[in-house]
Amino acid sequence: MYTCLIVDDENKSIETLSKILLEYCDNKVQILGIANNIDEAYPLILSLKPNIVFLDIEMPFGSGFDLLEKFDKIDFQVIFTTGFDQYAITAIKFSALDYLLKPINIQEVKDAVAKAIRNIESRQLNDNFKILLENLRKPKNTTNKIPLPVINGLELVQIDQIVHCQADEDYTHLFLKDGTKKVVTKSIKDFEELLTEYGFFRIHHSFLINKFYIKKYTKGEGGSVITELDTEIPVSRRRKVEFLQWLNEL
The missing domain is CATH 2.40.50.1020 (LytTr DNA-binding domain)
Incomplete structure (x- = not known):
């Protein structure tokens, strides 16, 4: 079983995503913890070492992108979650990374998890975060x-x-x-x-x-x-x- 961490400031989104992972992902993913902001998320990622991080983009006191900036090397799969933020979505698409658009859809979660697991099994880490962060700095x-x-x-x-x-x-x-x-x-x-x-x-x-x-x-x-x-x-x-x-x- 693979492990994940959910980083989101909206309790409703956390509950929805948790339920989908538990009921529809065939027991492939175990939720290790939940963080409501990047200050909580950073030490949890370091200590728990999740395989997958579901990362909200828009949060108070720092965005999901700010969290990624803290890591010299990102050795976990990231699935972004966001409301409608066209620029952020375009930047993510440009970087060939995965995202879930709120309200979260069951099939999209299943597809994103399946892709993340394939990447983990093939030892393919996302090397596109540098591109994503560079592009976000130069809109x-x-x-x-x-x-x-x-x-x-x-x-x-x-x-x-x-x-x-x-x-x-x-x-x-x-x-x-x-x-x-x-x-x-x-x-x-x-x-x-x-x-x-x-x-x-x-x-x-x-x-x-x-x-x-x-x-x-x-x-x-x-x-x-x-x-x-x-x-x-x-x-x-x-x-x-x-x-x-x-x-x-x-």
């Missing part, structure tokens, strides 16, 4: 890094190095400034959600483009753009008006 900065789930692992790439993304069924091809291409096991919709606020626009159902690399727009039924890599990409007729408005606002 909406195009030099932020994103971990890409490529075929043989994870690869870190700066956002400002991505010229455009192209859909390929359940995969996405990322074309980088240096002319290289990465094949990533995420859909283009995932990248649209992550990158839109960083200056990317979905100009076609198959293409997402970085505004910093648009060299030219050519008129037509939908038209097309030429990138700094001299790649011509079609603009869908449906997105043309919105795209041109977006382009004129840059």
